[in-house]
Amino acid sequence: MTVTRVEQRAATRRALLAEGRRRFAADGYHDVVLTDVAQAVGVTKGAAYHHFESKVGLFRAVVAEVQRELGERVADAAEPYDDPWEQLRAGCRTFLAAGCDPTVRRIVLVDAPAVLGWDEWRAMDEDSSARHLSEALDALVKAGAIADQPVEPLARLLSGAMNEAALWLARSANPQALGQTEQALDRLLNGLRSQSNQQP
Amino acid sequence: MTVTRVEQRAATRRALLAEGRRRFAADGYHDVVLTDVAQAVGVTKGAAYHHFESKVGLFRAVVAEVQRELGERVADAAEPYDDPWEQLRAGCRTFLAAGCDPTVRRIVLVDAPAVLGWDEWRAMDEDSSARHLSEALDALVKAGAIADQPVEPLARLLSGAMNEAALWLARSANPQALGQTEQALDRLLNGLRSQSNQQP
DNA sequence: AAGTTCACATACCTTGAGTATGTGAAACGG
DNA sequence: CCGTTTCACATACTCAAGGTATGTGAACTT
Numbered sequence: 001m002t003v004t005r006v007e008q009r010a011a012t013r014r015a016l017l018a019e020g021r022r023r024f025a026a027d028g029y030h031d032v033v034l035t036d037v038a039q040a041v042g043v044t045k046g047a048a049y050h051h052f053e054s055k056v057g058l059f060r061a062v063v064a065e066v067q068r069e070l071g072e073r074v075a076d077a078a079e080p081y082d083d084p085w086e087q088l089r090a091g092c093r094t095f096l097a098a099g100c101d102p103t104v105r106r107i108v109l110v111d112a113p114a115v116l117g118w119d120e121w122r123a124m125d126e127d128s129s130a131r132h133l134s135e136a137l138d139a140l141v142k143a144g145a146i147a148d149q150p151v152e153p154l155a156r157l158l159s160g161a162m163n164e165a166a167l168w169l170a171r172s173a174n175p176q177a178l179g180q181t182e183q184a185l186d187r188l189l190n191g192l193r194s195q196s197n198q199q200p
Numbered sequence: 201m202t203v204t205r206v207e208q209r210a211a212t213r214r215a216l217l218a219e220g221r222r223r224f225a226a227d228g229y230h231d232v233v234l235t236d237v238a239q240a241v242g243v244t245k246g247a248a249y250h251h252f253e254s255k256v257g258l259f260r261a262v263v264a265e266v267q268r269e270l271g272e273r274v275a276d277a278a279e280p281y282d283d284p285w286e287q288l289r290a291g292c293r294t295f296l297a298a299g300c301d302p303t304v305r306r307i308v309l310v311d312a313p314a315v316l317g318w319d320e321w322r323a324m325d326e327d328s329s330a331r332h333l334s335e336a337l338d339a340l341v342k343a344g345a346i347a348d349q350p351v352e353p354l355a356r357l358l359s360g361a362m363n364e365a366a367l368w369l370a371r372s373a374n375p376q377a378l379g380q381t382e383q384a385l386d387r388l389l390n391g392l393r394s395q396s397n398q399q400p
Numbered sequence: 401a402a403g404t405t406c407a408c409a410t411a412c413c414t415t416g417a418g419t420a421t422g423t424g425a426a427a428c429g430g
Numbered sequence: 431c432c433g434t435t436t437c438a439c440a441t442a443c444t445c446a447a448g449g450t451a452t453g454t455g456a457a458c459t460t
Binding site for chain 2: 436437438439440441
């Protein structure tokens, strides 16, 4: 019952990643101690440093994983629609809901910018979910559905709006809050429509 | 040339606060070492712990100070206008510009949520700048200028939008970015106007 | 079967936050 | 004016945790 090295290596790495993810989400980056993460997985700190160059390195890998999953969920939600407006709305709503997940919330939205620095965080965000937003807006501009304008500032505004709204929603006890936020977001987006194209 | 104790105490506290503010803004919370802050001011770490209960305590005091100044700037910018729409726009524009300040950026927008926790950060934000936003929106709803709706979700969306946009603007080399962001924000806000009230 | 690689374990170092206690000058009471 | 108290710090120490240097045994190679 001997195990190959590549198998073992991959298993350990996955285990460290999973345990780190759990703890980073539950306790926040600062309160997680690497030795404990390793011990919980049945290895020592040395193993963690063999797989990741540092505590930040493990965190970075976790952030990348969570971001990638988030991006996929957003993309999957938008994909079935043909109308770019509906794609945008579906993506936004999925993001709002997903951002309330404690893992996304704590790891990606709260800790990552401070731990990795805003520039790196933004680069990772762009690679995953924020890219979909820019693309959707770009499609709407090209289709003439919204006023011709630079997409980047708009994408940043909307991305930040949804990030913050998700953080807030996760803390809200009001069950209507999600629906109200979606409505408010719809109103804001509606402001972008070309004049001939307004909806009530 | 003997100095009273209250004077001395106040002077030391102010100096620690100022030096901490400089370093937190320049290096980020994690890379600032309390001993160095104290030494730069001509006292030892003991003094810092006498005035603030911890490193986080000093940081919290700095955040509160920066937040308060920011809130005042926003309020001052809005105050001269009578029209609530113009008050909102002026406040938003001032916030966008102020958020690019490295001190606000790093201390308030990047580090504070992770270091103090999102809940405390939000409470402080609400006490200073975000409150003005809610009040402005509330006035617009009551005046019938924008559709009747819960103000809180909308305020969160807009607050997050401007926070993120400010972070992005600070990193943008494009001199037109600020103007483009202001335009995009205007378009979004315009979507809130009551139907009878749309503007080009 | 001998040698090499490598996925870890072990032992150690270092930094920095936090604490416990000391001290001397201002405040205060007589 | 003098003894006492207060307090704004300084000094010396503890401890947790990130990081590093090196050892080791099992898998892989030849």
